[in-house]
Amino acid sequence: MNILIVFAHPEPRSLNGTLKNAAVGFLEAAGHQVIVSDLYQQQWKSQADGGDFLQYNNSQRLIVAQAAKEAYHQQQQSPDITAEQEKVLWADLVIYQFPLWWFSMPAILKGWFDRVYTNGFGYGTGQRYGGGKLAGKKGMLLITTGGDVNTFTNRGIHGNIHDLLFPIHHGIMWYTGMAALPPFLVHSANHISETDVNKSIEELKERLSTLDTTATIPYYSVPNGDYDEKSLLNENLHLPKASLAIHTQL
């Protein structure tokens, strides 16, 4: 399949760089087509602003969603944005790889979503949460963290990693139609041994060899009619689950 890796780490000699190189090598050897968007290497512009829209005249008030929609439909986007949108459309699977900084992605990757998933492309397409322009594609997070695995559980001090990643899995991937594969996590990244790096690479290869058969997170779906006209989960699906878990069929 066609696989895009969006890579957000400033140092190619890092653990993230090692994992990324291993992933590319393994995927290509398995017959996949792979493109890497190395955001630091590309000197990706992080902040969304009026400069993203070639038609925008800064004597007027900038309304981002409106300017983005016009630019998208009139081919007036900054060329770096269009190039990334084309890579996403080409891909069957997008792997987002980054170190977990402050319980989210580095700014340069947040800016990739802010600038690439624009009105008309990422949202404002008439469908969302299972529908949308990217429906049928899959996404997967590949994340290193500085904490022990147990600190990312319900009782762990940081909270459950799946809750922490809900805004990305549900609010970004699933919103745009992309089904989220379970994240691949490498914990305690700041003091990992060479043995454990090699173990992680083997586990990563195992995950990458089962991309077709691994179940995606079964979020409820707008195209399936799971939400009502007010965008509330249908009453008959209001199972006795708490909080974020309510949005999955598990």
Added chain:
Amino acid sequence: MNILIVFAHPEPRSLNGTLKNAAVGFLEAAGHQVIVSDLYQQQWKSQADGGDFLQYNNSQRLIVAQAAKEAYHQQQQSPDITAEQEKVLWADLVIYQFPLWWFSMPAILKGWFDRVYTNGFGYGTGQRYGGGKLAGKKGMLLITTGGDVNTFTNRGIHGNIHDLLFPIHHGIMWYTGMAALPPFLVHSANHISETDVNKSIEELKERLSTLDTTATIPYYSVPNGDYDEKSLLNENLHLPKASLAIHTQL
């Protein structure tokens, strides 16, 4: 009190700009000292990289946490980082104001946290989650969203806004010692009427007039001994609550 507003919107003529100006005017009239870090106006650098550390030599592998710690303790940080750290230390309350983009903050603000809350300042201080260099200070999110208020409830399609903001309230504010006031939210920002803007401004002034008396989110605390030596919530505090809610005393 001393109040820092970290403002992340590209357009001063926006709803966010209007709310910020109203907040500054009201707070100053009430006798507070106010400083605004207007990140777009300051042309804040979003991406954390080796350029943040004056001592860093790029012939060596960049280990961000390590380079940041050395730079912090040896006064080798990029001056823009130090300037923001000094504002945070000066402040009794920090208001983080932004439009909710992809269920989180704009990249330019994420880059403010990535670059300013460095090892030695935001973490790696020997204490966290209630302790840390910013203990005793308060933080508050001031957020505009594009969705209806009901879509940010448990059954609402986006999920409960308090769950979506947990990584910021708990993982950034509380981690560094800052107690989180309830967020001030303005929904349906893309098609808000002038009447509703004025109503939001009045509600914001009301919130800003009760900063001292409004309760902060009562997360469990490391200095209070709520977590054990493995950073797991103590067994006797393991109440029958699900998921993220386990970390609050509510």
